[in-house]
């Protein structure tokens with residue numbers, strides 16, 4: 001409630017920068033005894049306005065692999081909770097998305113697919129219809145990541161199963177946007193396979209031409225390459241892909257996590273050095289797009305959370321993780337990213353909803369954020385520290 005008083009004249013709420021600045025002020029080595037005042041110049045021009053679906057959510061493909069055992073697609077409470085997060089995208093993808101086989105007529109449901117072994121699994125037509133219906137009821141737009149690891153002997157993408165899914169979806173007039181492959185830059189680590197950027201860009205062009213054949217999907221959007229955050233081993237992957245594919249993608253997507261969930265400690269969630277990791281990586285991605293003259297293509301955080309590997313137990317879903325999350329929203333908006341998709345709605349330690357579909361404490365900032373949409377980014381925020 002207290003945020004509403006900061007609404008500017010045009011009704012643009014300042015929740016993100018406000019929370020962001022409060023946090024920066026709090027973290028600047030100031031003792032807790034100091035009174036801190038944040039001033040916002042309500043008449044200052046906004047430097048950037050986020051889109052209404054700036055804040056989106058994800059569902060990991062492993063939730064499908066596990067037979068939706070923690071995600072009851074007809075549960076009215078779940079639908080209602082997800083509806084609170086609309087408007088936005090529900091991005092359905094993940095490591096196991098490159099092991100997903102679509103079988104429209106199958107009635108057998110796979111359960112307990114082992115993420116480590118990453119065996120192939122099946123999504124049935126009935127499951128797919130239920131999932132898209134759930135999203136429709138929650139007023140969320142589905143982005144579906146197609147399996148990029150079905151390959152022909154010459155190394156090119158075998159799109160036959162993808163086209164089965166596209167044509168089935170077309171028959172049911174499902175409203176969808178698309179991705180192809182999850183974290184292709186680390187396929188060698190995850191699957192001991194390799195798809196280079198030239199080939200992947202060609203595969204994206206192939207997918208675009210397939211989509212263009214369908215009335216329902218001519219206007220649908222295609223996002224990629226959904227790489228991990230840039231580091232020594234993969235820093236050219238995103239650049240080289242975008243160089244060849246900028247004309248077929250509607251946004252450059254990449255994923256960001258600050259740390260490994262298996263080793264993360266509570267103090268990491270408050271360490272300013274860890275916070276700074278995000279802006280450094282956004283800069284690398286923006287520079288990469290600029291280098292190949294693709295600055296006009298929007299940049300999205302297509303999947304992101306605090307810690308990878310399913311999040312940090314008892315940390316990623318509690319209040320302490322809200323600081324990194326709110327900072328991520330603020331920094332991303334300030335640096336001009338168009339969209340941030342939060343991993344994940346249910347399942348694992350970073351879930352927004354617990355097993356009974358009640359919000360985990362981390363979700364609170366998300367609710368505040370949504371109640372204040374749309375958001376404008378302003379630079380003219382001053383912090384004053386009052387001496388005791």
Ligand SMILES: *[C@@H]1O[C@H](CO)[C@@H](O)[C@H](O)[C@H]1NC(C)=O
Nearest residue numbers: 069071072073074075076077
């Ligand atoms: C899923 O939710 C529906 C509607 O609330 C309920 O009837 C059904 O029993 C639930 N299924 C499971 C497996 O819990």
Ligand SMILES: *[C@@H]1O[C@H](CO)[C@@H](O)[C@H](O)[C@H]1NC(C)=O
Nearest residue numbers: 099117118119120149150151
């Ligand atoms: C999974 O499917 C791919 C593509 O069809 C195939 O190349 C691969 O061998 C399969 N992997 C397993 C473990 O079955």
Ligand SMILES: *[C@@H]1O[C@H](CO)[C@@H](O)[C@H](O)[C@H]1NC(C)=O
Nearest residue numbers: 154155156195196197198199
């Ligand atoms: C990229 O992969 C394709 C398919 O495997 C292969 O034909 C091509 O030679 C590769 N290109 C480079 C530059 O490695």
Ligand SMILES: *[C@@H]1O[C@H](CO)[C@@H](O)[C@H](O)[C@H]1NC(C)=O
Nearest residue numbers: 242243244290291292293294
């Ligand atoms: C980007 O544009 C500049 C200036 O027009 C040009 O010199 C450069 O070769 C272009 N780079 C790429 C990768 O297209």
Ligand SMILES: *[C@@H]1O[C@H](CO)[C@@H](O)[C@H](O)[C@H]1NC(C)=O
Nearest residue numbers: 311312313314315317318349
């Ligand atoms: C999380 O904390 C609760 C309460 O302190 C404890 O009972 C539980 O075992 C912890 N779970 C994990 C996975 O550490």
